[in-house]
Amino acid sequence: MLAALAVAAFGALGTLYLMPRHGVCVDRNLMFWRAHVRATPLRNNVYMLSAYGTDLVQGNTTALVGDDGVLLVDPGHPEMVGKERAALPDLKDPRVRLVVDSHGHFDHACANSQLFDDGAIIIGHGSIWNYLAEASSWHSRRRGDAPQVTFENALTLRFDGEQVRLIHTPPAHTEGDTITVFPRANVIHTGDIFVNGTFPYMENSDIDGYIAAEELLLKLADDNTLIVPGHGPLARKADVQKSLDRMREVRKRIALLIDQGLTRKQMLARHPLDDLQPGPSREVLGSQAVAGFVFTSMTKALKRAGKIVVPHVTPARAVRSFHK
Ligand SMILES: [Zn+2]
Structure with missing residues (x-):
């Protein structure tokens, strides 16, 4: 004891x-x-x-x-x-x-x-x-x-x-x-x-x-x-393919929410990646943390590229031009 x-x-x-x-x-x-x-x-x-x-x-x-x-x-x-x-x-x-x-x-x-x-x-x-x-x-x-x-x-x-x-x-x-x-x-x-x-x-x-x-x-x-x-x-290669498919899906979903003009908080409230969680959802490896990280980096990249110039360009237009 x-x-x-x-x-x-x-x-x-x-x-x-x-x-x-x-x-x-x-x-x-x-x-x-x-x-x-x-x-x-x-x-x-x-x-x-x-x-x-x-x-x-x-x-x-x-x-x-x-x-x-x-x-x-x-x-x-x-x-x-x-x-x-x-x-x-x-x-x-x-x-x-x-x-x-x-x-x-x-x-x-x-x-x-x-x-x-x-x-x-x-x-x-x-x-x-x-x-x-x-x-x-x-x-x-x-x-x-x-x-x-x-x-x-x-x-x-x-x-x-x-x-x-x-x-x-x-x-x-x-x-x-x-x-x-x-x-x-x-x-x-x-x-x-x-x-x-x-x-x-x-x-x-x-x-x-x-x-x-x-x-x-x-x-x-x-x-x-x-x-x-x-x-x-x-x-094995198949595991990498699974990860790549998941990454593409993450990008697609977050881009869509940026496209809709959502703020980070509004985006997180929708729990957009929960069903994609591949393993244990611990802190920085959880779907919500990932959603936040990807949202932040994508919006930063859009701003750096001059594709979100608030308030003249709406996020919706910005993401369309980001995709081309
Ligand atoms: Zn590392």
């Missing part, structure tokens, strides 16, 4: 005092003590690494291993790196040599600095460098946080017998979204342009970018491709 009380109190303390603010990098957080990493062998020495047992958000990681050492895509939080290594098979050279960031968010890239200190090179799109080196939103700058190797459109890494292709997508979730393709293994790591089983986190995102990025993803995949999503279980 006492033990149970102690555990309950400890859990509450952990939640109250040790839970980081959303979007913040954390070190030595108690929430990681009970975290584990599951390694799923995919093909040709490519593994999907997923965290479980922690309430802290951590994206999926992909590992390529071989004689050259380890390449990690989206290592996540620093506390998880040791667990990721331990989940992989015994290797002749277990050092992490290369790290690829799918984008700069904390739940994918917090371990950059630690891995850099251990000798790895961090690789990412140029805008990830801007985000992490200049105006990091999740912690004060640390050595090695921002990528040392940057690219604009695409980059090939020849490592462990693979020609790993990094492809920058149209900006969707962030400006730096990058898909990583392992052609020999026929595996793709998507980052947060695609998550499996829930809505993605869409604040400050671009719905048209999501649609374009997922269309590109479908072109790169075939029916045998194993797709590691930003979050959620391993996916």
Whole structure:
């Protein structure tokens, strides 16, 4: 009983005092003590690494291993790196040599600095460098946080017998979204342009970018491709198609409500996306949050394009011209 009380109190303390603010990098957080990493062998020495047992958000990681050492895509939080290594098979050279960031968010890239200190090179799109080196939103700058190797459109890494292709997508979730393709293994790591089983986190995102990025993803995949999503279980092409269909429907519905001249509040009162909720409706992943994010970003884009110039142009006319 006492033990149970102690555990309950400890859990509450952990939640109250040790839970980081959303979007913040954390070190030595108690929430990681009970975290584990599951390694799923995919093909040709490519593994999907997923965290479980922690309430802290951590994206999926992909590992390529071989004689050259380890390449990690989206290592996540620093506390998880040791667990990721331990989940992989015994290797002749277990050092992490290369790290690829799918984008700069904390739940994918917090371990950059630690891995850099251990000798790895961090690789990412140029805008990830801007985000992490200049105006990091999740912690004060640390050595090695921002990528040392940057690219604009695409980059090939020849490592462990693979020609790993990094492809920058149209900006969707962030400006730096990058898909990583392992052609020999026929595996793709998507980052947060695609998550499996829930809505993605869409604040400050671009719905048209999501649609374009997922269309590109479908072109790169075939029916045998194993797709590691930003979050959620391993996916196939059909899961991406489902997500793309949902994104198109979200865009259509929100555009229609903007077209009718509704305010954000009036739009939300209609619960326009509730029936599209793919999984658990938690906070920022709920249909109402998504409706709000998409409404805000679409109206901002219309204003930027000069297609809503209040009061001379009505939203209805604006959206028609936006569609052409
Ligand atoms: Zn993200």
